[in-house]
Amino acid sequence: MTTRSKSKAAPASKSSTTTTATAPPTPRDGPPRLLLSLRSLHGPTLATRDRMLEIITRYREPESLAVTLAKAVTVPVDGVLTCATPMLRAALAELETSVPLVVVVPALSDYERQELGPGLETAIATSRSRTRGTARMGVDGTDALRPAWLGPGDFVRRMPVLMASEIAGLERRSVRGIVLDAWFTDLALAAGNQKFFESFARHVQGGGMQAGFETRNLGTLLARLREWSLRPDFVVGPLNPSGLLMKPSPEELLAEVKRSEIPVIARDLCAGGVDSLDAAAAYARQRGAWGLAPDLSEVDDAAAELRELLKTEV
Amino acid sequence: MNADVETASLAGDAPNSAAPLRSVRVGVVGLGRAGVIHAGVLAAIPNVELVGLADSRPAVRREVRGIGFKAPMFDRLPALLAKAQPEALVIAAPLEDRAALVREALEARIPVLAERPFAASLAEAEALTMLARGNDTPFACNHGLLYHPVFAEVRHILSAEPLGLPRRVRASSYRSRVFDASRQAAVASEGAAGGVLAHDALDALFFLIECFGMPREARATVLRLFGTLEDEAHVMMTLPSGTEVGLDASWSVPGYASPATVIECECENGRLLASDDAVELDVVEERLGFRAGHTRLGLADLPQRARFDLNGEAAYLMDSGFLAWVAGGEPAPHRAERSLRAQRVLEALYTSAKQGGAPVALPVTP
Numbered sequence: 225m226t227t228r229s230k231s232k233a234a235p236a237s238k239s240s241t242t243t244t245a246t247a248p249p250t251p252r253d254g255p256p257r258l259l260l261s262l263r264s265l266h267g268p269t270l271a272t273r274d275r276m277l278e279i280i281t282r283y284r285e286p287e288s289l290a291v292t293l294a295k296a297v298t299v300p301v302d303g304v305l306t307c308a309t310p311m312l313r314a315a316l317a318e319l320e321t322s323v324p325l326v327v328v329v330p331a332l333s334d335y336e337r338q339e340l341g342p343g344l345e346t347a348i349a350t351s352r353s354r355t356r357g358t359a360r361m362g363v364d365g366t367d368a369l370r371p372a373w374l375g376p377g378d379f380v381r382r383m384p385v386l387m388a389s390e391i392a393g394l395e396r397r398s399v400r401g402i403v404l405d406a407w408f409t410d411l412a413l414a415a416g417n418q419k420f421f422e423s424f425a426r427h428v429q430g431g432g433m434q435a436g437f438e439t440r441n442l443g444t445l446l447a448r449l450r451e452w453s454l455r456p457d458f459v460v461g462p463l464n465p466s467g468l469l470m471k472p473s474p475e476e477l478l479a480e481v482k483r484s485e486i487p488v489i490a491r492d493l494c495a496g497g498v499d500s501l502d503a504a505a506a507y508a509r510q511r512g513a514w515g516l517a518p519d520l521s522e523v524d525d526a527a528a529e530l531r532e533l534l535k536t537e538v
Numbered sequence: 539m540n541a542d543v544e545t546a547s548l549a550g551d552a553p554n555s556a557a558p559l560r561s562v563r564v565g566v567v568g569l570g571r572a573g574v575i576h577a578g579v580l581a582a583i584p585n586v587e588l589v590g591l592a593d594s595r596p597a598v599r600r601e602v603r604g605i606g607f608k609a610p611m612f613d614r615l616p617a618l619l620a621k622a623q624p625e626a627l628v629i630a631a632p633l634e635d636r637a638a639l640v641r642e643a644l645e646a647r648i649p650v651l652a653e654r655p656f657a658a659s660l661a662e663a664e665a666l667t668m669l670a671r672g673n674d675t676p677f678a679c680n681h682g683l684l685y686h687p688v689f690a691e692v693r694h695i696l697s698a699e700p701l702g703l704p705r706r707v708r709a710s711s712y713r714s715r716v717f718d719a720s721r722q723a724a725v726a727s728e729g730a731a732g733g734v735l736a737h738d739a740l741d742a743l744f745f746l747i748e749c750f751g752m753p754r755e756a757r758a759t760v761l762r763l764f765g766t767l768e769d770e771a772h773v774m775m776t777l778p779s780g781t782e783v784g785l786d787a788s789w790s791v792p793g794y795a796s797p798a799t800v801i802e803c804e805c806e807n808g809r810l811l812a813s814d815d816a817v818e819l820d821v822v823e824e825r826l827g828f829r830a831g832h833t834r835l836g837l838a839d840l841p842q843r844a845r846f847d848l849n850g851e852a853a854y855l856m857d858s859g860f861l862a863w864v865a866g867g868e869p870a871p872h873r874a875e876r877s878l879r880a881q882r883v884l885e886a887l888y889t890s891a892k893q894g895g896a897p898v899a900l901p902v903t904p
Contacts, residue, residue: 269836272815275800334795335714342574343601353879377601410848415577417606440847444582466838472845496815498838 235341255434255458255487256302258534259517260292260325260526263491264331266307267405270468270496271521279521286314292520293323295527299534303400305460305491305517307331310354316394326401328438329390330408337407343377344386344408351389360420379420384427401434403460409437415446418452425456430533435488436460440469443477446484455486462518463490465507467498476512487514494522505533549835557584557858558865565624567615567639568631569602572653572680576628577607579854580889587863588636590622608739614897615639618735619646624865626676626895633730637662644669649676651860654740656874662761662883667874676681678860678870679877681797682852683726683745685859688841692801692812698750700821700828701805707750707783709801711742723766725789730802733767735760739787742799743878744776746783748871752879754778754902758887759895763790773887 264271264279271279285425290516294313296304303326306312308433316323330347338528340346383404391399404424412420421437428435434457439445442461449455462469463481467488469492481488490508493516496503505516516533523529564586573593580588592612593599599611612618615627619642619666626649637657640852643650644666656679657663670677683689715738716722726733735743735758745751748877753775760768773785797812803810808821824830844854856860857871886898 270797272814272836275792338715338795339571341571342569342598342599343604345601377597378605379604380607409847410846411574411578413579414848415606416581416608416847417800420606441582444846464838468842470846471847495838496836498836503773528774 254490255431255514255517256326256410256517257518257537258299258301258306258530259303259489259515259520260267260287260301260530261491261517262304262312262394263306263517264307264482264519264521265311266331267328268334268337269519271478271519272497275497275521283311283520286311289315290357292320292526294319294321295529296322296530298321299527299530300443301530301534302515305403306450307405307487308394313393314396322395324400325394325398326403326434326436327391327399328393328403329387330405331390332405332407340407342411345377345384347408347490348382348386348389351386354389373459379408379417382424383420383424387427393420395423401457402428402488403436403438406438406440406461409439409445410441413439413448416448417455418448421449421452421454421456425454429457434458438491441471442471442488443472446480446488448475448485449486450480450484458487458489460489460491460512462492463488463508463513464493464504465496466495468492468495468498481512487501488512489515489517493518501529502532502536505536509537542760551640552575556673558861559585560865561585561587561866562861562865563587563589563623563625564628564861565590565592565609565618566624566628566630566652567592568629568635569595569598570632572600573628573630573687574605574851575599575849576630576651576857577602579611579844579846579857580628581607582636583858583861584845584852586858587652589624590618591617596891611884615642618815619643619648624648626651629656630680630769633658637666640666641669641788643654644673644677644708645716647673647675649864650856651678651680652874653680653746654877655679655736655881657881663878663881667878670874676860676863676869677874678856678872680856680858680861681741681744681872681875681877682850683741684748684871685844685852685855686814686895687813687837687851688817688835689801691747691835691840692810692817693749695747695817695819695828696812698826699827700807700825701803702807702856703779703821704777704783704803704805704826705751706804707746707781707801709742709783709785709799711739711785711797711799712768712791712794713738713789713797714792714794715844716769717790719765722767722769726765727769730767732884733760733762733765734769734787734789735771735773735884737864738759738789739771739773739785740880742785742787743773743883744877745799746801747787747879747883748876750777750781750783752902753783753883753900755897755899756883756886757890757895757897760891763820767768768891771887771891775883776897816878 303324425435438460467474490513493504707741755776761770763769842850851862
């Protein structure tokens, strides 16, 4: 096993395997080792259409999602990788316990994603319309409502506005990290926008949170970040035994994961249901993934399967 | 793929996915969603230099600049041609402007990859194709389904003919996109000849013609739910063999955020069922290396050759295939001459729909 991740500098982990009836386990410090991903509920997924219909039916009510979140907290996962959707907010409102969140920005439904224009302004407008609803509930969304006259469309200047709007109304201490959605990450990557990657990480870290980038081009992103000498807290991307979505090629991606000093959180572990979660997790860890982000669509009994992954963590 | 990974493709390689063998200077005209996707993948294709971007809308240019693209930006095609001197263009402008831009580029002998349909009328499409042929200039049209890993496999399986002659083909192209009149007006380009068939189902139509050949006759009935253009269509095409190929298309079906295509083909030696997730084969008797019984190939079993993913595999493979052609390689499978066949069928379908679904004869072409 060649988990170079162990040698990487990261804050010491706290032991958090014990739970009490009154307080949920404390998530470990440092880049997350285990996240429960809700991305299939609101993002592109490799799950088959049949599986997706099953998942959507299962999580139609916020109460169902709340139960799964509560179970994930008891595992304990280091966070839940999710967009701040109205559904998530409703599920969190059902819970008395705090759920550590790694928030993917912006929150886009699959329908919105398919029609999304080239820049940020549509996403900001969509987010603001949600924020206005939050503000009516008495939550401060002031940062998100700043005027757009300065630098419209500029990723560097406008992303903070989008981020503020997205996390408005969430319990601040529950937000452990902010991750940029793969569509925006990959656009900026394609454009070679080094300044944006720098400013995003700086802005998020300045707010006391961890900064991450979700990508569908993991090998390419790691190579560029290395070239630019940038080190966000982590990146999230596809890593699976089938090699599915491993760009630019599985060999190049694996070489970059080994070479990179940036913690990689593996997603799309089961390659759309082809690979088993335990085998995929072992594969990802052996090839240098720092952490795992199994998706709701990749688990049947979230608590049991996540606990098993935690047990097998080296 | 890595050492642990073997793909199980039954029938071979995806169509022309090679990168250009020499350096090619490329410009993109029209910077909406499609244009930006092209710009993004072009930046990742080896031997491609993105030399200019053009859009007449200042706000759009500002947004694209905001993403971080550093290529020079122009408000009009002539300025891009004069200053950036591209060797090839991707034209993703709105339909009402598309044909004129394609003509301008082809007249300057600049190879073009255009969004589909590349012209609003068949006459215009034929004229542009003739112009490209006369100028000996590569001209291709965006047909992503041909490069989708599952459908690329389907095409190869069907061309290998392990299933024998098709007896019955049914296909569908569904998307949740139009649910009121204002949405229909927003989605359908100004001057568009049609609705869901011209905008969403043309790719499936092109794919069916690539797989099964040009029909000798076509007919269609349509439903207009939210405006003057068709929101749903029921298409039947008759092949020279007499086999009927059906296509149901709708952009007003709930539950399909992403475009979804399904093809079901019953043949003399078995059956094929393909969707965006997988292709399933039921072969009766072993033939041409295809074993008898049931085989399912999902995305993870099939080759994924794109080196950069922005909205799927297809954009990268389509652009690189076109630019490989520009650089002296084989003509791209999505060349305009082949797309023209789908435009001919499309026009026949609209004629049929106007006549209440009466069959319309088509010239038999290879």
